[in-house]
Amino acid sequence: MAPVQAQVLPISPDSGIVPVEARNGIDLEINGEHYRHTGDPQMPLLWYLRDVLQLTGTKYGDAHGENGADLVLLDGKAVSAITLPVAKLAGRQVTTVEGLAADDGTLHPLQQAFIDEDAIGCGYCTPGWLIAAAGLLRRKKQPGDDDIDQLPNLCRCGCQTRVRRAIKRVAAGKAVQP
Amino acid sequence: MSGHRVNDTIRLERRRFLQVLAAGAGVLMIGIRVADAADPPLPPALLGDTFHDLGAYVRIDSDSNVLIGARDPDTGTGVATALPRIIADELDADWNQVSVIQLGLGVADDKGQPHWIYGRQIGGTGSSIPAAWSDLRQAGALARWLLLQAAARRLGMPADQLRCDAGTVIALDGRRLSYGSLVDDASTIALPRRLPPLKTADRYQLIGRPAGDVDAHGIVTGQTHFAIDEQDGDALVAVLAHCPWPDGTLERIDTADTLAVQGVVKVMQLTPEPGQPWGSTVIAPAVAVLAEDTWSALQGRQKLKIEWKPGASGSESSAALEQRAVALLADSAAAPTTRVRNDGDVEAAGKKAARRLQASYFQPWLAHATAEPMNCLVRLDKDRARAVVPTQAPQKAWAVVQRLTGLAPAQIEIRVPRVGGGYGRRLDHDFVAEAVMLAKAVGRPVRLLWTREEDLGHDYYRSGSVHQFSAIIDRKRRVIGWNQRMASASALAHRGVPDNRLWTSELRSDQLPAGLLPNFRSDWYALDSAIPRGPARGMPHLSNAFATESFIDEIAHLLKENPLDTRLRLLGEPRQLPLGSGGTLDVGRLLNVLKLVADRIEWKNWLRSVSGLGIACWHVDGAYVAHAVEAAMQGEQLIIQRVVCAVDVGRVVNPLGLEGQVAGATLDALSTALNLAITFKGGQIQQRGYKDYPLAGMAQLPDAVEVITVPGDRPPTGASFLAMPTAAPALANAVFRASAVRVRRLPLMRELLRLL
Numbered sequence: 001m002a003p004v005q006a007q008v009l010p011i012s013p014d015s016g017i018v019p020v021e022a023r024n025g026i027d028l029e030i031n032g033e034h035y036r037h038t039g040d041p042q043m044p045l046l047w048y049l050r051d052v053l054q055l056t057g058t059k060y061g062d063a064h065g066e067n068g069a070d071l072v073l074l075d076g077k078a079v080s081a082i083t084l085p086v087a088k089l090a091g092r093q094v095t096t097v098e099g100l101a102a103d104d105g106t107l108h109p110l111q112q113a114f115i116d117e118d119a120i121g122c123g124y125c126t127p128g129w130l131i132a133a134a135g136l137l138r139r140k141k142q143p144g145d146d147d148i149d150q151l152p153n154l155c156r157c158g159c160q161t162r163v164r165r166a167i168k169r170v171a172a173g174k175a176v177q178p
Numbered sequence: 179m180s181g182h183r184v185n186d187t188i189r190l191e192r193r194r195f196l197q198v199l200a201a202g203a204g205v206l207m208i209g210i211r212v213a214d215a216a217d218p219p220l221p222p223a224l225l226g227d228t229f230h231d232l233g234a235y236v237r238i239d240s241d242s243n244v245l246i247g248a249r250d251p252d253t254g255t256g257v258a259t260a261l262p263r264i265i266a267d268e269l270d271a272d273w274n275q276v277s278v279i280q281l282g283l284g285v286a287d288d289k290g291q292p293h294w295i296y297g298r299q300i301g302g303t304g305s306s307i308p309a310a311w312s313d314l315r316q317a318g319a320l321a322r323w324l325l326l327q328a329a330a331r332r333l334g335m336p337a338d339q340l341r342c343d344a345g346t347v348i349a350l351d352g353r354r355l356s357y358g359s360l361v362d363d364a365s366t367i368a369l370p371r372r373l374p375p376l377k378t379a380d381r382y383q384l385i386g387r388p389a390g391d392v393d394a395h396g397i398v399t400g401q402t403h404f405a406i407d408e409q410d411g412d413a414l415v416a417v418l419a420h421c422p423w424p425d426g427t428l429e430r431i432d433t434a435d436t437l438a439v440q441g442v443v444k445v446m447q448l449t450p451e452p453g454q455p456w457g458s459t460v461i462a463p464a465v466a467v468l469a470e471d472t473w474s475a476l477q478g479r480q481k482l483k484i485e486w487k488p489g490a491s492g493s494e495s496s497a498a499l500e501q502r503a504v505a506l507l508a509d510s511a512a513a514p515t516t517r518v519r520n521d522g523d524v525e526a527a528g529k530k531a532a533r534r535l536q537a538s539y540f541q542p543w544l545a546h547a548t549a550e551p552m553n554c555l556v557r558l559d560k561d562r563a564r565a566v567v568p569t570q571a572p573q574k575a576w577a578v579v580q581r582l583t584g585l586a587p588a589q590i591e592i593r594v595p596r597v598g599g600g601y602g603r604r605l606d607h608d609f610v611a612e613a614v615m616l617a618k619a620v621g622r623p624v625r626l627l628w629t630r631e632e633d634l635g636h637d638y639y640r641s642g643s644v645h646q647f648s649a650i651i652d653r654k655r656r657v658i659g660w661n662q663r664m665a666s667a668s669a670l671a672h673r674g675v676p677d678n679r680l681w682t683s684e685l686r687s688d689q690l691p692a693g694l695l696p697n698f699r700s701d702w703y704a705l706d707s708a709i710p711r712g713p714a715r716g717m718p719h720l721s722n723a724f725a726t727e728s729f730i731d732e733i734a735h736l737l738k739e740n741p742l743d744t745r746l747r748l749l750g751e752p753r754q755l756p757l758g759s760g761g762t763l764d765v766g767r768l769l770n771v772l773k774l775v776a777d778r779i780e781w782k783n784w785l786r787s788v789s790g791l792g793i794a795c796w797h798v799d800g801a802y803v804a805h806a807v808e809a810a811m812q813g814e815q816l817i818i819q820r821v822v823c824a825v826d827v828g829r830v831v832n833p834l835g836l837e838g839q840v841a842g843a844t845l846d847a848l849s850t851a852l853n854l855a856i857t858f859k860g861g862q863i864q865q866r867g868y869k870d871y872p873l874a875g876m877a878q879l880p881d882a883v884e885v886i887t888v889p890g891d892r893p894p895t896g897a898s899f900l901a902m903p904t905a906a907p908a909l910a911n912a913v914f915r916a917s918a919v920r921v922r923r924l925p926l927m928r929e930l931l932r933l934l
Contacts, residue, residue: 040440040473043473047472047473047476050407050472051471052471054409055400056400056403056406057399057400057401059404059406059549059550059598060406060551060627061549061630062630062631062867062868063629063630063631063867066867066869067549067868067873069549098399098401100399101399107395107398107399111398114398115395115398116390118390118391118834118835118838120254120393120394120397120838121254121599121838121842122252122253122254122549122550122596122598122599122600123391123393123402123404124550125598126397126398127397127398145881148876149875149877150876150877151875151876152875153876154868154875155549155873156548156549156599156846156873157254157599157846158841158842158843158844158845158846158849159838159842160845160876160879161841161845161880161881161882162841164876164881164882
């Protein structure tokens, strides 16, 4: 088999084993886990997530991230993962849709609200909506309709009105239920 | 061990049987098997492996957990939720104990021919629920009957003194037995000679009550896999560069820079197989870059130096095609390709005309723009093929794999995960052919991925159309004649469909106002083009409803009438009108949805409202839909203030799912009508990304869609595209009231700004 481009070295914080520093890797923090990427530093985060880590919740939409399917939180801000080379991620925190829920599986209020409002069409673009909404709620706890209008996501199934309801449900504090 | 008799069947109708299958290991399984009576009984089933032997089945375990298979692909239509609920209700199962699994393709070998053991498996065509209503309920009913008999035997009392509720059999004296405790006994009960009776509607527990999507948790946590998320060990990633012309050829290629990219393994050429219909083979000549990972493949593709040579289609343009349509329709001597309907005598009626109205409507070509682009994972072994396919029609995917591999029917496995949007695009399987060809040639599994650019630039598009209508109105202001001519490029061309049937993808013989007027003529004129076409969401209703319901508004305007009154007058008294398709048009139900949306949007304000109110209604295969829209202009900005939609689909299986489909289809139709058009020039598609094909974002769409569902007890119809046709004409009619501009050409925004 031909060589793989990138290699993953998970490092447990309390591990006594110190990785050899021979490779010029990039330290990454994704969903609280630490990885080191030693492949092409220009590889977009999207392909690192999907092909290397096999975290496939973040979706491919297009080359420019125009439909929002590839959004991730970078230090709490929603950004397109396909336009973000891994090289720019050293020392920064990435959260994908897989990292939204708590470690014990408790859903993020937005995830619960999307379920409660059935804010799902085919479901392909849903992770992107969740990340965009999470980024918005971090900026603004009580977003208005105009704020929600600014979300970059596109969806042909037409889940927009239900997504709007889900975000408002969280903003109103109604989603904090098991 | 109990349950030694493991196999029994009960005849449903021709070639379909209910079958009980139990392993005697604490499980009761029932499925619908499409089989010949002479088929040998299945071997004793073993848990796990029975998924592939049994049809849309129900399995009850000794811990009372129920597993139900979903047979039709779910492209976002909610069938993976609705179909299992139909079974679960008939079974009186506790929905909290039900798990749903998506079934792959059910295919067995019948002397070298495929034998579809689950029967029909097709999604997104509006037929899943009607079909399930006629067979899936029976599987649930049989399971419940067997459990009741087992409980009767256990308790020593007649079955008619027992009832079932939420996974429990309850006796009149209050004793309770869980389903799980009965499965061993139930699997030894002889099947009844006749099907057990189905529940009466008053006993439905799940049907008619709201249920969220069964995959919701997996989707919001990013765990649900779409085909694009599947990996297979040493699979190579393939990305493509298709020729801009379907009939073009590769003139020159330099792959040196591509092959120099680390991770790139191979560059290969793909060519459409001559003689194969559209949708079955490669859509256009292509060059494939195969690499160890997606990033390498994409970089390699970018470094390809290719020169394509156009074929005959290189001179085509969408503008010229439209001019051709206009010329055809303007030439009164031009014979139609098909006279679709001719009631009464429109010529004779014309002689009695006090007034005439004529108008033409122009609608653009459209792409599918599924959220999940075309992709396919294929592994070929010597005597086995395994494909993970985002498809609406797994049997058609199977046929492509079979043709290209020559394998026996059951050697081909088609897995169908949840699908990221279909809209008709995934009734075609060109991308499956590509993946199989590449896997065959390279000797490794292939994970094919189309970029968005490829996806928009190489589609089986929906043809644009021109409609030309004329209405004949008598002195009493009655519409006494209607003559309509439509020109379009059939979605059925190049697919082995005879010429005299090509019109069937373009219009219906009984679409409104057919049947309502004494003199009615409908002619269709064929355009041809090398640009591929295929099935599309809402086809053929979408374009026809826009033209017809806009024109009715124009008639109202000519007569200085309230357009709701014009429609009520046109529809007349509630009555049943026979439809050409064998069904009937229930005018009363159509009037009802129309009045419901009118009441909700307060149509009485139509005349003096500052904003504009618009309305439209339509019927689709026994279902009825109406939209009312309130819109206003703020300078050059169009604000859609309110959207109301009423639907009558008969019995509602899942009200929450239906509301989602109706709201979703409404938004999709608005987005399409407002913004979207595919154009071609020099034979090349001009749109390559969302910038050129701008689906409407949150800001452009209404904040809410008010959905009214009419309760009903008739067998349910499909609803996945029901709410598409009337949204755009209701919007255009509202825009006319708000701006005095009649938009006869889509996309609406571009035309409105041109005319303002």
